[in-house]
Amino acid sequence: MTTASATPLIAVSELAARYGHIHALHPTSLYVAPGEFVTILGPNGAGKTTLLRAITRLIASSGHITFNGRDVTGLKTHQLAELGIIMAPEGRGLFGDMTVRENLVLGAFKAKPGELSGRLDKVFTLFPRLHERLDQIASSMSGGEQQMLAVGRALMADPKLLILDEPSLGLAPRVASEILSTLGLLNKEGLGILLVEQKAPLALKLAQRVYILSSGSIQAELPTNQIKSYHDLARYYFH
């Protein structure tokens, strides 16, 4: 099992964010070890998306962030992306009027031309359906295909840490399971993953550790193998 003693892939310390006068995220600390799959669970309005947006600097926040031992607190979103912190946002964040091909190529925006082909091959291996729909406009695809594209585009950036915000949202259980299983495969290959998810059973199958967020604060940090039943989680949800 991964422990905090090794240099974490990402370590967030006392991270806080607010919208106007409302404290959406109270000072929060968490970490993801190299090659670890960590899930953040919590009810609606718990501050999960705010936490991810604060980590990736999409909103202003206070606190400290280190990535591979380097202080990245002052960096902007695009600089974090260059380091390998890539987020697939809630709602997929696709460029709807562009084709699948254009979306994927945009994912590799910082890649050298020679690297593009290999990365596309990897994505097509994971999601063959994207290969079939290369010239289709992204917004015209089904929800499941769009989510595959969102994950595929994030993978095109060759992430060191992949951050996903509710990738199963609005998807049929079978499709959601398929996408989350793919994330499990990627994690086995050594990719660090930080996943925000409401579908606890699916997420807990894959993750090594879970943080439970409620009312803008982390209520618990648990190794998933210590969670005997979902009732264990409920008391943290309704803190």
Add this chain to the structure above:
Amino acid sequence: MTSPAITSTRPTIKFDRISVILWIGAAVLFAGVFAYGGYLITVMQLAMIYGVFCIGLNFFMGYTGQASFGQNAFAAIGGYGTAILCVQYNMEPVLALVTSMVVAGVAALVVGYPTLRLRGHYLAMATFALGLITYDISVQWTSLTQGYMGYAGIPPLGIGSYTIEDERMKLVCLTVLALIGLWISQRLRNSRFGRALRAISGSEPGAAALGIKISRYKLIAFVIAALYASASGSLFAHTVGFISPEVFGLHMVVVTFTMLYVGGVGTIAGPLVGAIVASLLPEIVRSTGRFQDVAYAAILLLMLIFAPKGLYAVGDLFRSRKVDKPETRA
């Protein structure tokens, strides 16, 4: 390994029936204007000049999805730059045009850097103020601009002893320049740079999350739009031979917006199509006499209602209907 055909995002040119009809229509229109001559030549010359302006504006408003009401300021820099350099300093027209573009580009860089930190309506208002300030300068700084009197005697385009005096040749020259501007726009739109602009238009946070430096790309798009605007200002000066502050005033903002949206904002050829249609339309409705403004406005409104993505996108509508037919599916 994935083939280059898959990694390339450059669209292949499709000569389908709709494209062929459009090209034939454009050729017939130009042939008719050439044959008819007279005032229509002047109308088409101005359409090409405005077309250059709109192709540039499309970089900032169409591809990047930002609002600017102040690009007329850079057209004024181009127009007055050319006029002053040619009339006062006897500079070659082409050199004056290029020099004015450089000045406009630097001005856009200096003005755009702080201004583009604003978003949405605030950016629109700031750029609007830029246009108003430039207009006031062109009126008040009479020692430089000759104020309301304007600048006359600006030489026509030409290189060395060869000058383009003939009105038909001027139209040919302007059309070639507009097509070059269109070609550059098409190449850039489908490049890595163009995809970054379109990603910003789609979602700024989404683009930043992929490593795109938003502020830099917005500024580059703003400068490109300024370069095009400056070129159109210079071309106007060389074509008409006279400029005054009114040429680059609020009327230009309204007209170019109309052209951009009628043709299709964000499309490649839409700005040029819009410039031609919005320039010819007043001549077509002139026969309605005192109702011509009403007729002009009514037709524009109908276009915007029934072709909200612009006239250039109407072709895509027919294409998609054709694809939707079951018998044409693979």
